[in-house]
Amino acid sequence: xxxxxxxxxxxxxxxxxxxxxxxxxxxxxxxxxxxxxxxxxxxxxxxxxxxxxxxxxxxxxxxxxxxxxxxxxxxxxxxxxxxxxxxxxxxxxxxxxxxxxxxxxxxxxxxxxxxxxxxxxxxxxxxxxxxxxxxxxxxxxxxxxxxxxxxxxxxxxxxxxxxxxxxxxxxxxxxxxxxxxxxxxxxxxxxxxxxxxxxxxxxxxxxxxxx
Numbered sequence: 001x002x003x004x005x006x007x008x009x010x011x012x013x014x015x016x017x018x019x020x021x022x023x024x025x026x027x028x029x030x031x032x033x034x035x036x037x038x039x040x041x042x043x044x045x046x047x048x049x050x051x052x053x054x055x056x057x058x059x060x061x062x063x064x065x066x067x068x069x070x071x072x073x074x075x076x077x078x079x080x081x082x083x084x085x086x087x088x089x090x091x092x093x094x095x096x097x098x099x100x101x102x103x104x105x106x107x108x109x110x111x112x113x114x115x116x117x118x119x120x121x122x123x124x125x126x127x128x129x130x131x132x133x134x135x136x137x138x139x140x141x142x143x144x145x146x147x148x149x150x151x152x153x154x155x156x157x158x159x160x161x162x163x164x165x166x167x168x169x170x171x172x173x174x175x176x177x178x179x180x181x182x183x184x185x186x187x188x189x190x191x192x193x194x195x196x197x198x199x200x201x202x203x204x205x206x207x208x209x210x211x
Contacts, residue, residue, distance in 0.1 A: 003073060005082045006209065007102035009095060012118045013088035016108040016143040018044040019177050020204075021085035024106075025058035026186030027201045028209065032080030034058040037072070039094035040087040052184030058083070066093055069101035069133075081209075090125050099129035104208060105138040108171070111145055113158040123163045139208060142170040169203035172196075 008021040021036060022045055028034040036058050038045035049056040059079070063072075076082055084098045099105060105126060109116050126138045140162065159166055171177070176197040180187050187194035187201065 001080065003077055003079055003082050004104075004209065005072075005084065005102040006104045006106060007084040007086055007098040008106050008108065009084075009086040009098060009122070010107050010109065010119055011088060011090045011095075011121060012115060015088075015110055015115065015119075016171065016177075017088070018048065018085055019181065020106065020108045020141060020143065020171065021045060021083050022048055022056075022058075023177070023180065023186050023188070023197070023201045024204065025060075025081070025083040026056070026188050027198070027205050028081040028083070029057040030188070031210070033078065034081040034083065035076055035079040036060045036083045036085055037076070038062040038085050039092075039098060040085060042087075045085045048181055048184055050184065051182070054185070054189070056184065057186055057188065063094070068097060072097075072101050090121055096125070096129075099125060099136065100133045102133070102136065105136060106167075106204075106208075107138065107140045107164065108143040109140050111142050111155055113155050116155070116158040116162060120162065126164065137208070138164050140164050140166045141204060142166065144173040145170050146173055167204060167207055169200060169207050171200050171204075 008017045025034050025036045036045050046062050049060040086095045086098050174197050176187050176194045187197035
């Protein structure tokens with residue numbers, strides 16, 4: 001069975017790419033062998049996985065230099081799922097190649113029109129990537145939603161302007177996500193502390209990845 005590739009991408013830093021990528025990979029690893037490919041020169045995913053007292057549920061590798069979709073699939077064909085943690089730049093070789101290599105692009109965005117407008121170049125890059133990767137699916141994932149707060153009218157307008165569908169599943173602002181990164185684990189490994197966050201990641205997986 002072919003490896004399913006999910007790219008977690010946004011040109012804006014601080015949107016939650018690594019948080020989504022690492023917890024998504026942990027959830028997928030419960031189903032089948034999964035690898036995270038850290039494409040960010042800062043190596044955030046690799047650092048996250050190295051901090052835990054126990055092995056991280058998914059394998060984490062880092063790629064530097066130039067590569068393409070073909071070599072990526074060849075080198076990691078032993079895995080059923082691959083999650084690409086992309087750098088915060090659309091001008092990098094890694095981000096452009098990731099859009100051409102993936103089946104699914106997930107774009108974490110903060111629930112603020114200002115943060116969303118800072119990412120407006122992404123839809124153009126997605127359309128450009130579809131010239132080489134016709135079956136590419138792309139969705140926005142709202143991150144750090146505040147409980148009991150409705151998304152403002154301005155945010156609805158900004159989402160419509162973005163032109164990329166938004167997942168029903170979202171990630172709330174939770175201490176568990178920050179604690180998981182500090183402890184080098186996923187929210188799945190945190191017991192009752194991480195259960196609500198793990199349920200959010202499961203909802204994302206079930207909406208767009210799990211068959």
